[in-house]
Amino acid sequence: MPTDTVPEAPRARAPEKVRFEGVTKRFGDHTVLDGLDLTVAPGERVTLIGPSGSGKTTILRLLMTLERVTDGVVHLDGEPFSHMPAGPGGKLVPADERHLGPRRRRIGMVFQQFNLFPHMSVLANVVEAPRHVLGLDADEAAARARELLALVGLAGKADAHPTRLSGGQQQRVAIARALAMRPDLLLLDEVTSALDPELVAEVLDVLRDVADGTDITLLCVTHEMGFARDVSDRLLMFDRGRVLEAGTPDELLDAPEHERTRSFLRSLR
Numbered sequence: 001m002p003t004d005t006v007p008e009a010p011r012a013r014a015p016e017k018v019r020f021e022g023v024t025k026r027f028g029d030h031t032v033l034d035g036l037d038l039t040v041a042p043g044e045r046v047t048l049i050g051p052s053g054s055g056k057t058t059i060l061r062l063l064m065t066l067e068r069v070t071d072g073v074v075h076l077d078g079e080p081f082s083h084m085p086a087g088p089g090g091k092l093v094p095a096d097e098r099h100l101g102p103r104r105r106r107i108g109m110v111f112q113q114f115n116l117f118p119h120m121s122v123l124a125n126v127v128e129a130p131r132h133v134l135g136l137d138a139d140e141a142a143a144r145a146r147e148l149l150a151l152v153g154l155a156g157k158a159d160a161h162p163t164r165l166s167g168g169q170q171q172r173v174a175i176a177r178a179l180a181m182r183p184d185l186l187l188l189d190e191v192t193s194a195l196d197p198e199l200v201a202e203v204l205d206v207l208r209d210v211a212d213g214t215d216i217t218l219l220c221v222t223h224e225m226g227f228a229r230d231v232s233d234r235l236l237m238f239d240r241g242r243v244l245e246a247g248t249p250d251e252l253l254d255a256p257e258h259e260r261t262r263s264f265l266r267s268l269r
């Protein structure tokens with residue numbers, strides 16, 4: 001049979017973990033994101049870089065539904081996440097809290113501030129959500145928490161209180177706590193910015209191990225370009241709520257096309 005008569009197989013849609021479709025976010029009359037389109041593939045590691053105020057954290061907060069989109073739709077795993085179909089026509093309307101709660105559980109987030117519960121032991125901090133949100137029994141949740149504390153190098157600190165730990169150790173507990181929910185998407189928002197310089201490396205080393213040891217999808221905001229280069233498949237340079245340029249770490253860090261990217265990278269040195 002001549003090949004030109006063979007019907008072409010329907011092309012599978014590229015799998016997507018996250019997709020921002022025409023997302024606009026305004027605070028009052030300040031437009032932070034303006035019709036942003038952005039796709040992250042399953043297992044991909046993407047780092048957002050760019051000057052302060054360019055909208056990077058807002059992207060992570062929209063994904064965590066800590067903020068709501070002004071316009072557009074955020075999709076997760078190929079389905080609307082910020083929205084849900086309603087009525088006979090299946091028109092998309094903003095998802096309500098009842099739907100958002102379970103959806104949000106699939107996402108882990110680590111913030112600049114560790115936000116550990118100060119009155120609970122390290123172990124209790126990590127056990128809390130798997131016990132009360134996932135409903136794991138106490139033994140199973142504790143076993144999982146101990147495994148994760150070992151992963152972040154804190155097996156010996158399970159019974160300590162967070163206030164007795166260094167900032168780097170507290171942030172490692174926060175990473176273990178996020179991973180305890182077994183997220184398949186992990187958002188990292190400037191996780192080393194609040195740390196003394198000598199504590200940054202230990203946190204980034206733990207995150208490198210997490211990235212190497214799992215197929216978790218990572219979306220990071222960081223000013224640590226060494227870390228960004230090591231863990232990222234792709235860097236996106238943001239400027240005023242838009243992606244100014246994108247590329248592999250080598251492309252973007254070694255041969256940026258735009259002067260704004262060059263001057264931003266120079267400002268970090």
Ligand code: ADP
Nearest residue numbers: 027032050051052053054055056057058059221
């Ligand atoms: P980046 O992470 O790139 O530094 P952000 O996403 O934090 O940028 O912020 C982008 C812009 O949105 C900033 O000008 C910031 O002041 C503004 N912004 C963020 N959150 C709020 C809010 N809750 N209310 C008003 N403005 C906000």
